[in-house]
Amino acid sequence: MEDNNKPSYVVGSKSFTAVAINAAAKAGEWIKSRVGIYKELNTKLSPQDLVTEVDKGAEIMIRKLIKTHFPNHDFLGEESVEPGAKASAEAVAGYADSEYLWIVDPIDGTTNFVHGNPYFCVSIALAIKGELTVGVIYDPMHDEMFVAEKGKGAYVHGKPMSVSKETELSGSLLAIGYNPEREFALPNNMKGIAALSTRTRSLRAMGSAALHLAYVAAGRLTGYYEVGLNSWDVAAGVLLVKESGGQVTDTQGGPYHLAARHLAATNGHIHQELLQTLKEAEATGL
Numbered sequence: 001m002e003d004n005n006k007p008s009y010v011v012g013s014k015s016f017t018a019v020a021i022n023a024a025a026k027a028g029e030w031i032k033s034r035v036g037i038y039k040e041l042n043t044k045l046s047p048q049d050l051v052t053e054v055d056k057g058a059e060i061m062i063r064k065l066i067k068t069h070f071p072n073h074d075f076l077g078e079e080s081v082e083p084g085a086k087a088s089a090e091a092v093a094g095y096a097d098s099e100y101l102w103i104v105d106p107i108d109g110t111t112n113f114v115h116g117n118p119y120f121c122v123s124i125a126l127a128i129k130g131e132l133t134v135g136v137i138y139d140p141m142h143d144e145m146f147v148a149e150k151g152k153g154a155y156v157h158g159k160p161m162s163v164s165k166e167t168e169l170s171g172s173l174l175a176i177g178y179n180p181e182r183e184f185a186l187p188n189n190m191k192g193i194a195a196l197s198t199r200t201r202s203l204r205a206m207g208s209a210a211l212h213l214a215y216v217a218a219g220r221l222t223g224y225y226e227v228g229l230n231s232w233d234v235a236a237g238v239l240l241v242k243e244s245g246g247q248v249t250d251t252q253g254g255p256y257h258l259a260a261r262h263l264a265a266t267n268g269h270i271h272q273e274l275l276q277t278l279k280e281a282e283a284t285g286l
């Protein structure tokens with residue numbers, strides 16, 4: 001019997017990375033065209049947690065583009081999961097045995113998108129048997145396509161990327177993730193900001209986890225940390241940082257895994273100093 005959920009044709013010859021790049025570019029162009037003219041602004045669990053019809057439409061578009069080529073692959077997208085840490089953890093756990101899992105955030109930085117602030121992106125990752133294999137982040141406002149393949153390096157618009165060279169926190173430009181969750185994340189962030197602002201060159205908070213990671217990979221930020229993340233915010237960016245020579249762990253130094261929520265990503269040189277500072281400030285979230 002015909003399965004109506006499956007597309008009627010399949011194009012099988014394209015590489016995983018080519019499909020990810022194509023989907024990110026198409027969705028990104030559409031998202032860019034909707035800046036300032038989106039129609040529905042809704043909230044999720046809190047008044048600060050925003051979603052628009054553009055987030056949902058972009059996810060549908062990306063899912064269709066991927067499923068056209070790989071109808072049997074699994075798909076984990078932010079807008080297909082109930083909001084909240086519990087549902088997010090359950091969604092990742094549900095795909096623990098997945099052979100091919102696409103992990104997608106259609107707009108990372110929705111608050112910026114809503115305000116017309118040009119720091120948001122499309123994030124698409126492919127994990128094969130739980131291992132990140134492809135990571136693509138597209139920033140449509142700056143037309144920057146960040147691409148990483150496991151073992152093959154990372155590139156921004158075709159140019160190889162590498163992390164920055166700073167060796168000490170005092171000479172570092174660091175980003176912190178300032179996600180709007182107020183009970184858990186806000187007090188943690190306040191402690192982190194207090195400790196880091198006197199020990200770094202300066203702090204930034206651009207409002208997109210994925211772009212922060214892409215910028216660490218490109219050497220534009222020395223490092224980044226955030227608590228309370230979801231797999232779709234970071235999966236592509238984690239591979240970008242690793243393939244650019246950087247280091248990604250949880251905020252206590254444990255290895256990254258798809259369900260990790262509190263992350264530190266750096267050029268490697270300042271990693272221990274950052275983790276130690278977070279520990280002393282009791283800002284690890286763990």
Ligand code: 2AM
Nearest residue numbers: 049107108109110177178179207208209
């Ligand atoms: P989003 O734009 O896809 O929602 C900002 O620090 C980062 O936190 C962004 O990557 C943002 O992703 C994410 N974020 C926004 N609201 C959040 C919330 N309530 N809980 C956890 N993460 C959130």
Ligand code: CA
Nearest residue numbers: 078105107108
């Ligand atoms: Ca999102």
